[in-house]
Amino acid sequence: MIPNLKHYRFIQDLQQQGGEIYLVGGSVRDHLLEKPLKDLDIVVRKIPIKELLPLLKKTGIFSQVGKSFGVIKFTPHENRELEIDIALPRTETSTGSGHKDFDVQSDPNLDLALDLKRRDFTMNAMAVNILTGKLVDPFDGQRDIRHKTIRTVFVNSFVEDPLRLLRAVQFAARFDFEIAPETFGELQTNASLIKTVSAERVIIEIKKLFEAPFPSCGFNIMRRSGLLPLVFPDVHQMIGVLQPKKENEDVYDHTMRVLDAMRSSPDIEKAGNPTLLFAALFHDAGKPKTRRENPQTGHVSFYNHNVVSAGIAGRWLKQFKASTIGIDTHLVCHLIKNHMFETKHFLNNEKSLRRFINKVGVEPIFDLLDLRLADKMGGRFPKKLFGILSLRDKVREEINKAPPFTPKDLAINGHDIMTLGYQPGPIFGEIQRFLMDKVLDDPELNTKEILLRLITDNKDQLLQLLQ
CATH class of the missing domain: 3.30.460.10 (Beta Polymerase, domain 2)
Known part of the structure; x- marks a missing residue:
């Protein structure tokens, strides 16, 4: 109106x-x-x-x-x-x-x-x-507009400002419009001009594309037009990389389903969050580089793909200055690196659950579970979410108990450690790691008296850690 x-x-x-x-x-x-x-x-x-x-x-x-x-x-x-x-x-x-x-x-x-x-x-x-x-x-x-068509106003519009190549893509995805045939032909012809556009302008259009109900529509347009290898070369490399146990499905198709789920699934707490959308987009970007197939058994593996994927994401986000639109690039890489975990391992083991939260972080843990949910929705059994949803409830329940998850949660501080005769330095870090290992297994140990006694009783062990 x-x-x-x-x-x-x-x-x-x-x-x-x-x-x-x-x-x-x-x-x-x-x-x-x-x-x-x-x-x-x-x-x-x-x-x-x-x-x-x-x-x-x-x-x-x-x-x-x-x-x-x-x-x-x-x-x-x-x-x-x-x-x-x-x-x-x-x-x-x-x-x-x-x-x-x-x-x-x-x-x-x-x-x-x-x-x-x-x-x-x-x-x-x-x-x-x-x-x-x-x-x-x-x-x-x-x-x-009535015919849901995107059409350039004049010939050479894309030459005049090549950013319009991406604007056509994001408008088509956001509004569910078709690009007019003659305009799409011009888009294909001039796709290479996107390389002349500054990173700051490109990343703004990608963020707008993520506002589409199904961002995959925009990526598929980029794929058909030739823009995809120019803007997202690592996403383009996913095409044709088949995955085991997923008949006739390549990494690209899986990633697009994960991306769409992250955008709008009601089961995801931060659906539509741009930082998490980038995590979804790049979570398997390392699979083309890590795919190995055993010639005798035919077994396919993607060993360490999560680490490789995090590196790819970090480089792309830095190149296109994603932080300028508010993307937490460190969080994207952190989530990708940790997205491979077995849900059942933590459901009935509180010690393991606390160590999992400690490793990932109290704040990022729910973002990671969102990514895991989206990953599941992009797989063979997209509706079998009970295990991950149960784990999310377990994580929230454990956090609400307020056990110690970081050194800041310990019942003693640096001054308390100094009263035992220790001076600030590397030994402080070793002491904190030693105590965290103890209290993650048994939060009841997190009292000042018990922690100071643990330091005193294990003095020799702590000094050996420094050698």
């Missing part, structure tokens, strides 16, 4: 000054798709920038954060929670390394159709006159 902006003073002032005011781009698209509006983008015609800024200053708070684009961030006094992007009509051409810079020409008298023509797809090249409600649709974007 497009909000009614007519009663805002800045709109009234712009109208009185002779301005034409249009809602444009994604705001119009989302309105026609009956989706919540995330952004409000306005184009103002017939008022030069020198006259526009004083008008806005009287009626709200603004900043020219996008000076190179002629974009003004504006918040009206009447609604401090409403942020609007306001711009004059403009043309723009991408320039510079990584297509990060643009040559922008703003003109208050520029025909609105020329402003819309610079946009990526017809569904984003529409405007609505805020005062009259009239739709301006020179490129039949409304028709394409």
